[in-house]
Amino acid sequence: MSEGAHRWFMTNIRDGYLVVEGCPECGARSSFFSTEHVPPVDEYHDGGHFWIYLGSSQATKFDLKCGDCGKTVDLCDMNGLMLSACRDPGCAVGELVRRQGPGSWVYVALCPDSTHAGGRCVSNEGIEALNEYFNQDLGAMDRRVVVVPCRQCDSIDRCRGTVIADVGLTDLYAETPEEDRRRAKGRTGGKE
């Protein structure tokens, strides 16, 4: 870490639910963080959208604070992080992923509104702090984390990657391809 750089740690860590909604009219997706005991599933009109509940997962939000100067960066505009596997040459994130060498990983910081219709995304200050935080202890390791805002994705709804979220974790993987085929037959009444 260079002299004068921040020394970040996570602060204001709070647990809740990440609730994902979709508008069937236009295909937009939206998400919000809820600290209610049960994730809200209401459907409602909002402007030109009709938001319906698509799903939810347990989630944790946090801010970053510098232990040296006390500065805090609010990350309330970030709803999650996704390890990008994008290879789309027409996408800035896909191009970035393709340019990375071994040991360099691109994560996309996800904001609440996939359409970015309001012009908002994860703040530049937040992205800068996240990059510093996830790289500050790497030392001599041949390793680097690059965090980019989801506004850089060509289409975050189509983007390939692994979202860090507590959803789908109980899905069972088949141990062998034969087992997978056997399970598929079970689901389809014996048809391939």
Place this chain on the structure above:
Amino acid sequence: MKVSELAQKAGLKAINEFRDREVESVYISDMVSDILTAAKAGSVLITLQTHKSLIAAANLVNVAMVVIAKNRKPADDVVELATRAGIGLFNSDLDTWALAKKLAQLGF
């Protein structure tokens, strides 16, 4: 203690090729959101999870190794991602509690 030494002393079964780095602490969790905010760099993560999201979180936190309890087996794409990340992926016949006791006996 290095990953390889810990694996040998704790009787862990290696699933992939890994970077043999120093292990500094232990964290136990089955929630990736919790791993992201609470696991430490250089830690051994004990979990029941085998989902790819686990590796995405472990890689971001820079954990040294993941031990999957009760001999659960991750899918090939999970192993491949862990290998690319240099994260040692192991499994054990022991349950989480027994693994924790074993690591405590080893000085963690």
